[in-house]
Amino acid sequence: MSLNRDTIVDFLGSNLGVDTSQISDETPLFTNGNLDSFSMVDLVMMLETEGGFRMTPGEVTLDNLDSISQILGFLQTKLP
Amino acid sequence: MDKKRKGTIILGTPRSGSTLLRRLIDAHPNVCCPAETGVFTACGRFLRQHQIAENVPVGVLSGMAFAGVPETETLARLRELAFGLFTEVCDRQDAERWVSKTPHDIFYIDEIEQLCADHCNFIYLVRHGADVACSMVELNDKLGVHLPETHNYIRQHSAPLDAMAHLWIDATKRAERFARANSANTLRITYEELVESPRDTMSKVFDLLGQTTDGWSVDEALSGRENLGLGDWKTYQKDQIDAASVGRWKKLSDITQIRLAGILNPTLRMTEYEELPTRLAATDPEVRRRHEIGLLLQSSQAITT
Numbered sequence: 001m002s003l004n005r006d007t008i009v010d011f012l013g014s015n016l017g018v019d020t021s022q023i024s025d026e027t028p029l030f031t032n033g034n035l036d037s038f039s040m041v042d043l044v045m046m047l048e049t050e051g052g053f054r055m056t057p058g059e060v061t062l063d064n065l066d067s068i069s070q071i072l073g074f075l076q077t078k079l080p
Numbered sequence: 081m082d083k084k085r086k087g088t089i090i091l092g093t094p095r096s097g098s099t100l101l102r103r104l105i106d107a108h109p110n111v112c113c114p115a116e117t118g119v120f121t122a123c124g125r126f127l128r129q130h131q132i133a134e135n136v137p138v139g140v141l142s143g144m145a146f147a148g149v150p151e152t153e154t155l156a157r158l159r160e161l162a163f164g165l166f167t168e169v170c171d172r173q174d175a176e177r178w179v180s181k182t183p184h185d186i187f188y189i190d191e192i193e194q195l196c197a198d199h200c201n202f203i204y205l206v207r208h209g210a211d212v213a214c215s216m217v218e219l220n221d222k223l224g225v226h227l228p229e230t231h232n233y234i235r236q237h238s239a240p241l242d243a244m245a246h247l248w249i250d251a252t253k254r255a256e257r258f259a260r261a262n263s264a265n266t267l268r269i270t271y272e273e274l275v276e277s278p279r280d281t282m283s284k285v286f287d288l289l290g291q292t293t294d295g296w297s298v299d300e301a302l303s304g305r306e307n308l309g310l311g312d313w314k315t316y317q318k319d320q321i322d323a324a325s326v327g328r329w330k331k332l333s334d335i336t337q338i339r340l341a342g343i344l345n346p347t348l349r350m351t352e353y354e355e356l357p358t359r360l361a362a363t364d365p366e367v368r369r370r371h372e373i374g375l376l377l378q379s380s381q382a383i384t385t
Contacts, residue, residue, distance in 0.1 A: 014217050015336045017239030037377055042333050044373050045366070060376040 003050050003075055008068055011046055025069040030062060040065065047071070053078050085200050085265070086170075087163055087178050088289060089120060089192065091258070092205030093251045094183040094227070095215035097271035100321070101205060102181040104282055107301030110291055112175035116182040119162050123195055124188020126158065155195055162195075177289050179203075186251045187229040189258050197262055201288055204259045207271035208353050209248040209344045210329030210337075216244035241332075245340055249347045256351065275323040329356070334366065 005025070012018040016039045018029070029035045035043070043065065048054055055064075064074035090113075092098045106113040129139030136142070141151045166178040185192055217240045220226050226234055230247055237243040259266045267288045274281045278298045286293055302320060329337065334357070341356035348355045 010221070014214075014240055015333055017242070019238070037374065038335060040377055041370050041373050042335050044377075045370060046333065048369075055373075057376050060373060061380055 003047065003079065005068065005072060007050070008071055011043070012068075015046075016042060023068075025072075026067055028066050029068075030066050043071075047075070051075065051079055086176070087166055087180070087196075087200035088203060089185065089196060089200060090179060090181045090203045090205060091186050091189060091192075091255055092183060092207070093186055093212055093216075093248055093255075095212050095219060096183070096205050096207040097274055098181050098183050098205055101203070101274060101285070102179070104278065104298065104301045105179050105181075105285065105289075108286065108289075108291060108296045110176045111179060111286075111289055112170050112173040112177070113179035113181055114166075114169050116184075117165070117169075117180065118182050118184065119165055120180055120192050120196070121182050121184040121188055123158055123162050124185065124191040127155075127191040127195065128188065159195055159199060163199075177291070179289070184227070184229060186255060189251075189254045193258055193262070197265075200265075202258075202262060202266040203285060203288065204255055204266055204268045205271060205274070206252060206255065206268065206351060208327070208329065209245060209252065209348055209351075210332075210340055210356060211271075211325065211327065212248045213241050213244035213340070213344075214328050214332070215325070216247070217241055239339075241336065241340060242343060245343045249344065252347055252351060272323075272326050275321050275326060278321055327354075334370075 009020050012029070012035075013020040016035060018034050023029075023034065027034070030037075030040055044055060044060065059074070062070075064070055090098050090101060092101075102113045102115070105111055126140060129137040129142060132138050141154055144154045145151055166180060170176070170178040216230070220230070220240065230243065233243040233247045234240070237246060259268050267284060269281055269284065279293075282296075282298070283293055286296070298321070329340070332340070337356045338358060341358045345355045345358070
């Protein structure tokens with residue numbers, strides 16, 4: 001599975017129970033309660049597994065993970 | 081089983097392989113299995129009754145009974161219509177037997193049993209519930225709409241996979257009861273055996289239909305593109321049977337599998353399917369990484385559990 005917007009949205013919807021029709025790329029995922037911390041772990045695991053990289057401690061932050069656009073921005077720094 | 085009965089109805093939840101099965105059946109020179117006609121689903125909706133005060137049934141059967149037409153007569157008329165339509169299709173294809181395939185039929189299994197149980201044969205097709213749930217979510221995304229029969233489940237369960245898992249449970253419990261009650265004229269097969277041993281499985285199917293496999297082969301069945309219709313969107317993209325989707329649920333995250341286990345495992349156990357894991361593997365490096373990520377998230381000043 002390649003990591004792109006569609007796969008992230010699909011994962012959020014199918015695996016984490018997010019109503020993706022009600023969110024935009026800028027909608028906060030964690031800070032407004034769409035996801036809990038357990039789901040956040042799931043999300044990070046999925047990004048690492050599918051992206052083939054390991055996030056450093058400094059990268060596991062809301063700045064990189066709290067919205068679809070932030071995740072995509074982070075991925076641009078990690079993926080070739 | 082009464083191999084002289086002309087008609088057979090396939091019962092199986094959506095995404096259980098019924099389109100593949102119909103494709104394999106329809107290739108037989110003496111059998112016709114058209115694409116989804118919706119005939120028996122329509123019959124089911126026609127017959128579905130509701131209860132009002134003091135459990136009085138309200139619907140066509142009770143209404144016509146009040147008008148002096150016995151239930152048996154109303155059912156006979158409806159059955160004659162439904163069977164007649166399939167006989168028409170059969171005659172057009174110069175076939176001896178007809179088989180009906182419409183996945184939505186399973187949502188009206190009680191009504192179909194009332195209408196047809198003693199008058200035709202049945203093929204009950206079952207697939208692992210977690211694979212069905214995954215495939216149903218994919219189907220809803222592809223179609224861009226939710227099937228009407230799924231609406232109640234989607235309203236009740238926020239996670240699409242959970243909703244489809246519950247749908248599979250309800251439909252499968254009904255179908256298993258039906259198969260036991262009608263064992264004399266019901267063949268139960270699994271999707272997994274169909275894709276892993278198609279020829280052997282189809283031999284059992286054709287035996288139910290009173291046919292041999294003479295003049296039929298899996299390869300020829302899958303090379304055909306005739307008689308396409310509703311519901312044929314995915315299976316007809318391939319000319320080989322692909323068993324890769326068996327066990328697709330194992331690609332779900334551990335947490336999702338554990339969550340679905342709580343929902344599906346009792347019914348998976350009842351249907352003799354592999355159950356989902358109920359806890360993470362203790363020695364899995366992934367477990368340690370999950371724990372580490374959890375600690376990192378907690379140490380991040382913005383995250384509190």
